[in-house]
Amino acid sequence: MSASLTSLLKSREAILVAVIALVMVLISTRFPGFVALSNLVSVFNDTSPLILLALGQMVVILTRCIDLSVAANLALTGMVCAMLNVAYPDLPIVVSLVLAVFLGGVMGAFNGILVWKLGIPPIVVTLGTMTIYRGIIFLLSDGSWVNSHEMSAHFTGFPRQVILGLPVLSWIAIVMAGVMVLVMTRTALGRSFYAVGGNPHAAVYTGIDVGKTQFIAFVISGMLAGLAGYLWIARYAVAYVDIAGGFELDVVAACVIGGISIAGGLGTVGGAVLGALFLGVIKNALPVIDVSPFWQLAISGAAIILAVTFNTRADRTKGRVILKSAEQAQ
Amino acid sequence: MAETPDGAQERPVLALDRIVKEFPGVRALDGVELELHPGEVTALIGENGAGKSTVVKILTGIYQPDGGQILIDGQPTAFPTAQAAADAGVTAIHQETVLFDELSVAENIFIGHAPRTRFGMIDRAGMKRRAGEILASIGAEIDPGVRLRDLGIASRHLVAIARALSIDARVVIMDEPTAALSQKEIEELYELVDTLKAQGKAILFISHKFDEIFRIADRYTVFRDGQFVGAGLMRDTDEGALVQMMVGRSVDQIFPKRESLLGVELLKVVGYSHPTEFEDINFTLRRGEILGFYGLVGAGRSEFMQSLIGITKPSKGVVRLEDRIKIIRSPADAIDAGIVYVPEDRGRQGAILDLPIFQNVTLPSLGQTSKHGFTQLAEEFALARKYTQRLDLRAASLDTHVGSLSGGNQQKVVIAKWLATRPKVIILDEPTKGIDIGSKAAVHDFMSELAAEGLSVIMVSSEIPEIMGMADRVIVMREGRIAAELEGDALTPETLVRHAAGIGLKEDAA
Numbered sequence: 001m002s003a004s005l006t007s008l009l010k011s012r013e014a015i016l017v018a019v020i021a022l023v024m025v026l027i028s029t030r031f032p033g034f035v036a037l038s039n040l041v042s043v044f045n046d047t048s049p050l051i052l053l054a055l056g057q058m059v060v061i062l063t064r065c066i067d068l069s070v071a072a073n074l075a076l077t078g079m080v081c082a083m084l085n086v087a088y089p090d091l092p093i094v095v096s097l098v099l100a101v102f103l104g105g106v107m108g109a110f111n112g113i114l115v116w117k118l119g120i121p122p123i124v125v126t127l128g129t130m131t132i133y134r135g136i137i138f139l140l141s142d143g144s145w146v147n148s149h150e151m152s153a154h155f156t157g158f159p160r161q162v163i164l165g166l167p168v169l170s171w172i173a174i175v176m177a178g179v180m181v182l183v184m185t186r187t188a189l190g191r192s193f194y195a196v197g198g199n200p201h202a203a204v205y206t207g208i209d210v211g212k213t214q215f216i217a218f219v220i221s222g223m224l225a226g227l228a229g230y231l232w233i234a235r236y237a238v239a240y241v242d243i244a245g246g247f248e249l250d251v252v253a254a255c256v257i258g259g260i261s262i263a264g265g266l267g268t269v270g271g272a273v274l275g276a277l278f279l280g281v282i283k284n285a286l287p288v289i290d291v292s293p294f295w296q297l298a299i300s301g302a303a304i305i306l307a308v309t310f311n312t313r314a315d316r317t318k319g320r321v322i323l324k325s326a327e328q329a330q
Numbered sequence: 331m332a333e334t335p336d337g338a339q340e341r342p343v344l345a346l347d348r349i350v351k352e353f354p355g356v357r358a359l360d361g362v363e364l365e366l367h368p369g370e371v372t373a374l375i376g377e378n379g380a381g382k383s384t385v386v387k388i389l390t391g392i393y394q395p396d397g398g399q400i401l402i403d404g405q406p407t408a409f410p411t412a413q414a415a416a417d418a419g420v421t422a423i424h425q426e427t428v429l430f431d432e433l434s435v436a437e438n439i440f441i442g443h444a445p446r447t448r449f450g451m452i453d454r455a456g457m458k459r460r461a462g463e464i465l466a467s468i469g470a471e472i473d474p475g476v477r478l479r480d481l482g483i484a485s486r487h488l489v490a491i492a493r494a495l496s497i498d499a500r501v502v503i504m505d506e507p508t509a510a511l512s513q514k515e516i517e518e519l520y521e522l523v524d525t526l527k528a529q530g531k532a533i534l535f536i537s538h539k540f541d542e543i544f545r546i547a548d549r550y551t552v553f554r555d556g557q558f559v560g561a562g563l564m565r566d567t568d569e570g571a572l573v574q575m576m577v578g579r580s581v582d583q584i585f586p587k588r589e590s591l592l593g594v595e596l597l598k599v600v601g602y603s604h605p606t607e608f609e610d611i612n613f614t615l616r617r618g619e620i621l622g623f624y625g626l627v628g629a630g631r632s633e634f635m636q637s638l639i640g641i642t643k644p645s646k647g648v649v650r651l652e653d654r655i656k657i658i659r660s661p662a663d664a665i666d667a668g669i670v671y672v673p674e675d676r677g678r679q680g681a682i683l684d685l686p687i688f689q690n691v692t693l694p695s696l697g698q699t700s701k702h703g704f705t706q707l708a709e710e711f712a713l714a715r716k717y718t719q720r721l722d723l724r725a726a727s728l729d730t731h732v733g734s735l736s737g738g739n740q741q742k743v744v745i746a747k748w749l750a751t752r753p754k755v756i757i758l759d760e761p762t763k764g765i766d767i768g769s770k771a772a773v774h775d776f777m778s779e780l781a782a783e784g785l786s787v788i789m790v791s792s793e794i795p796e797i798m799g800m801a802d803r804v805i806v807m808r809e810g811r812i813a814a815e816l817e818g819d820a821l822t823p824e825t826l827v828r829h830a831a832g833i834g835l836k837e838d839a840a
Contacts, residue, residue: 186704188696195693198682204641205671205679206694206747207662265684 012259012310016274020281027285034288041166047280048173049074051273052228053247054254055180056108056221058272061255062197063214064264065115065122070225071247072133073107075239077229079137082146082239089152096155096230104226105219107133112218116211130248137241148237156237169231176224181269193217197264253300254279257307278303341404343368343532344389344420344501350397351384351556358384361398362558364551366501366532371523373547373564374536377576377827379763379793380553382536386503389534390422391415419500423490423507429478436461436474439493464492468522484515491522502526503534508542520546538626540569540833554578569833577794577823585799586778592802593617596786597669597755599638602647607633608810611647615755615786620777622801623790625830630810631790632674635757639664639671651754665694668754672744674763674790680744683733687725688714690732690743695750717746722772741773749780756780757788762796774800794823806830 028035053070060067077100084091084099107129114125148156159169166174184190195203196213203210233239258275260267279300286296342365351359359381366372374382387393388400391409399406402418409415429438436458437444445453445460461474470488472481478489487507494502504523508516523546526533537543543550544564551561552575559575597615602608608630615621623631637644640658649656656667664670673679681690691714692699699709714728721742725735732743741761748756758777762770777800781787791797797804803817806829814829827833 182704186707188700188705191689191693191696191705194685194689195682198684199679201675201679202682205639205661205673207660207665208693209660209662265682 013268013270013274015310016258016271016278020274020278023278023281023285027289031288034285041170043280043284044173044277045167045170046284047276048169049228049232049244050247050250050254050276050280051173052176052224052231053221053251054258054272054276055176055269056224057251057255058258058260058267058269059180059184059193059217060122060214060221061252061260061262062193062264062267063210063217064197064200065214065217066126066252066262067108067111067218067221068123068126068248068252069107069111069130069133070221070251071244072130072137073104073222073225074229074232074247075241075243075245076107076133076137076140077103077226078233078243079141079146079239079241081230082151082233083140085152085155086146086150089155093154093158097227100226100230101223102226104229105223108219108222108225109215111222112215115218116215122214134241141239141241143241146233146239151234151237156234159231159235169235172227172231176227177269177273184269189213189216194265197261197266199265250279250300253304257303259307259310262308275307340367342366342401343403345401345404346385346388346398347401348398349385349388349395349400351381351388351393352396358556359388359395360556362553362556363561364534364558365549365561366534367549368500368532369527369530370548371527371533371535371546372549372551373543374534374551374553375543375572375576376553376559377792377794379555380576381556382553383505384556385553386422386505386534386536389415389420389501389503391420416497419498420503421494421497421499421501422503422505423487423494424505429486429490429493431479432477434475434477435465435472435481435489438478438489439464439474439496443497460496461492464495465489468492468495468525469518484511484518487511487515487519488522491526495526499531501532501534503536505536506538507535508537508539516542538831540572540831543572544569552576573824573827573831573833577827585795586775591618591782593619593784596652598650600648600650602634602637602649603645604633604637604642604810605645607637607642608807611812613805613812613815615788617786618781618784619802620781620787620789620800622797622804623788623807624792624794624797624804624826625807625813627792629807629830631807632759633810634807635671635759635788635790639669639757665751665753668752669757670694670748670751670753670755671757672748672759672761674759681732681740681747684731686729686731687718687723687735687743688728691717691747691750693747695747698750713750714746717750718742720749721746721776738772745773745776753785755786755788757790759790760792761789762791762793794826797826798823808832 024035033039053074057067057070080103081096081100085096111125111129114120115122159167161168163171184193192203192208192213195206195208196210200210232244254275255267255272256262256275257278258267258271258273260271282299283296286299287293344366346362346364348361348363349359350357350361362381362385364374364385374385376382384393388395389409391412391414394410400408407418409418409420430441433441439461440457445456447453458474465472465474465488468488468491470485470492472485472488478486481489507519511519523533535543535547547564549561549563550567550572552559552572554576559578593616595614596617599611599613602611611634613621625631633642636642638649638658640660640663649658651667651669658664658667658669682693688710692705692710695713696705699705699713711728718728723739723742723746725739732740735743761773761777777787777789789800798821803815804821804826805812806814806816806826808830813832814825816825816829
C-alpha cells in the first residue's frame with residue numbers, strides 16, 4: 001500500500017516527463033529542428049529564469065503561503081542593477097550578483113516580516129508589495145528605460161557566456177536546483193518547510209517556529225527572484241518598469257503543474273523544475289508550429305486545471321487507503 | 331411507560347432502544363436506552379468516554395446507529411441526515427454553539443428556513459418580527475437586527491435556543507450549556523429551561539456539574555463505557571448513588587503489574603499560573619514515576635501542560651529540573667531541557683501525515699542524524715527503526731506515509747518521535763484515547779517499561795481505569811486548580827470523581 005502510494009507520488013513527476021516528451025515528439029513530426037540539441041539548449045536557457053523563480057515559489061507554497069511579488073522583485077532588482085551599471089560601468093559582476101541576491105532577499109524579508117509578525121495573509125501582503133515594488137521602479141527610473149547601449153559589455157555578457165555548451169544562465173538554474181534539492185531533502189530547514197505546510201500544529205509541538213519558517217521561505221524566494229532579476233535584464237539588455245509583468249502567474253502555474261500542493265506540505269524540487277520546463281516547452285513550441293499565442297494561454301490554463309485535478313484525485317486515493325487500513329484493523 | 335414526577339403515565343416523545351454504535355476496534359455504545367419525556371429535563375450522566383457525545387450525534391443525525399431503534403412517539407424512525415433529525419423536531423445546542431458571526435441575530439435564527447415572500451425572496455421584515463417574538467417568548471432582550479459578533483456568550487446561547495424554538499423543536503439537547511457562563515447567566519439559563527419545560531419541550535441536559543443536575547433535572551440516565559447503567563427520577567436518588575453508578579464496581583481491565591522504583595526528585599513545578607486558564611499549580615515528579623493528571627474536560631490539564639512546554643506563556647511560576655531552574659519559552663526550549671509532550675489530538679497536533687514514518691520520527695532529532703549540517707539518511711533510518719521497533723510498529727516500510735497508518739500506529743509514530751529525542755520527562759495527553767484495545771495494552775506496557783528505565787511520565791487521562799491501573803500518584807484538577815493529590819488507599823474511583831466534580835467528601839461519607 002505504501003509502495004503504491006510512493007510510486008504514485010513519484011509517477012506524478014514521471015507523468016510530467018512523459019507529457020513533455022510527448023509534446024516534443026509531436027512538434028518534431030512537423031518541425032524536426034525543434035528537438036535539435038542547439039534548440040533544446042536555447043529552450044532550457046529561456047526557461048531558466050522561470051526555474052529560478054519556481055524554486056523559490058515552491059518553498060513558499062510548501063509552507064502554505066504564496067508570493068505574488070516575485071516578478072516585481074525581479075524587475076526592481078534588475079532596474080537597480082542596471083542603473084548602478086550605468087553609473088559605475090566598471091563594477092565587477094560579483095558585486096552585481098551579490099547586490100541582486102541581497103536586494104531580492106531584503107524584499108522577500110519584508111514580505112516575510114509582514115506575514116510572520118503581523119499575521120497578514122500572504123496573498124494580501126504580496127499583492128500589496130507587488131504594487132509597491134513596481135511603484136519604486138517608476139520612482140527610481142522616472143519611467144524611462146535603461147537600454148543595451150547604456151550597459152557595459154561585461155554586465156550584459158555574463159549570463160550569455162558559454163561553459164561546456166551551456167550559457168551561464170542555464171548553469172545558474174541547474175546549480176540552484178541542485179542546491180535546493182540538498183536543502184529540501186538533507187537539512188533540518190528543508191524538513192521544517194514540509195512540516196509547517198503538512199501540519200502547522202504538529203510542527204509547533206516539534207519545536208519548529210511556524211512564522212519564522214515561513215519568513216525564511218519568503219527570504220529564499222526573494223533571493224532567487226533578485227538573482228533572476230540581474231540575469232534577466234542582463235540577458236535581454238534592457239530594463240523598464242513593466243519588465244516581467246504578470247510573470248508571477250507563470251511561476252505559480254509552474255509550481256502547480258509540477259505537483260506542488262497549493263494546500264502546502266507536498267511537492268519536490270524536481271516537480272517545480274519539470275513544471276517550469278513544461279511551460280517553457282509549450283511557450284517555445286507553439287509559435288514554431290504556427291499556433292496563436294492565445295492558444296498558448298489556453299493550453300497553460302488547461303494544464304493547470306489538469307494538474308490540480310490529478311493532484312486531488314491522488315489525494316482521494318490516499319483517503320481510500322486510510323479507510324481500507326481501518327477496515328483491516330477491525 | 332415511565333412514571334412522571336407527577337405520578338401520571340406518559341409516553342416518551344423520543345426513546346432510544348438498545349442502540350449500538352461501533353467504531354473500528356471500539357464499541358462506543360453497547361445497547362443503550364434513553365427516554366425523553368415532554369415537559370421534563372432528563373440529565374445524561376457519565377464519565378468522559380461513557381458515550382454521551384456519541385448519543386448526541388446519533389440523535390442529531392450525524393452518526394447512524396449500527397443496531398437498535400430510535401422511537402418517536404413510539405414509532406420506529408431513522409435520522410439519515412442532520413436535516414431529518416431537525417425535521418423530526420430534534421435540535422441540539424452545543425458546547426461551542428455553531429452560529430454565524432457576520433449575520434444578524436434574525437438571520438442566525440432563521441438560516442435554512444427563512445420565511446419567504448410571494449416572489450420567493452426572503453421576507454426580511456417578517457423574519458425580523460418573528461425573531462423578535464421568539465426572543466421575547468424566552469425573555470431575551472436582544473435586538474434581532476444586530477450582528478451576532480457583537481453579542482456575548484450568554485446572548486449567543488439565547489440566540490441558539492431561539493433558533494431551536496424557531497424550527498418548532500420538540501426535543502432540545504443541551505450539551506454542557508453552562509460551561510462558559512457566569513453565575514448570573516447560568517441562573518438565566520435555568521429560568522429559560524423552566525420556560526421550555528412549560529412549553530412542553532423534552533430536554534436532554536448533559537452536564538458534569540452535580541449541583542446543576544440536581545437543580546434542574548427531573549430524570550437521570552447514567553452511561554458507563556458505552557453501556558446503559560440505570561435511569562430514574564432525580565427525587566429518588568442522591569449524589570452518592572449517582573457517583574456509584576458512574577464509576578461502577580471493579581476495574582476489570584488488565585494493566586501491567588509493575589514494581590515502582592521511585593528515584594530522586596527530578597521535576598519540581600512551583601506556583602505555575604496563567605492569566606485565564608489555571609492557577610497556582612505545584613507538584614513534584616520523581617525519576618521513574620508515573621504521575622496521573624485527572625479531571626473533567628475543561629479542568630485546565632492540557633492547558634497547563636501546553637504552558638509547561640512553552641506553547642503558551644505562564645504569568646508566573648518556576649520549573650526546576652534536576653534542581654536547576656529551567657526557563658522554557660518555546661517548545662524547542664522544552665525539548666532541549668528534556669521535557670516532551672505527546673498531544674491528545676494526533677491528527678491535528680501529532681503526526682505530519684504527508685511525511686513518511688522515518689521523517690516524522692526524526693523531525694525533532696535531526697541534530698543527532700546530521701553531519702556538517704546535512705542529515706544522513708542511513709542514520710535517520712537507523713534511529714527511526716530503533717524506536718519504531720521498540721514500540722512494535724508494524725508497517726510495510728519506514729517510507730510509508732503516516733497518513734496511511736491506523737490510529738494506533740500513528741500514535742506509536744508520535745511516541746517514537748519523542749522517545750528519539752531521549753527525554754527525561756514525557757507528558758502523554760490522553761495516550762490511549764480513540765485507539766483499539768490491542769494498541770492500548772501496548773501503550774500501557776510500554777509506559778511501564780519507560781518508567782522502569784528511569785524515565786518520568788506525566789499521564790493526562792480522563793479514563794478512571796487507566797489512571798487507577800497505571801499511575802503511582804494522581805493529581806486531580808478542577809477549574810484550573812489542583813483539587814487533590816491522591817495516592818495509596820486514598821486513590822479510589824470515587825475519590826477521583828468527587829474531587830474532579832467538586833462534591834464535598836465529608837457530607838456524603840455518611
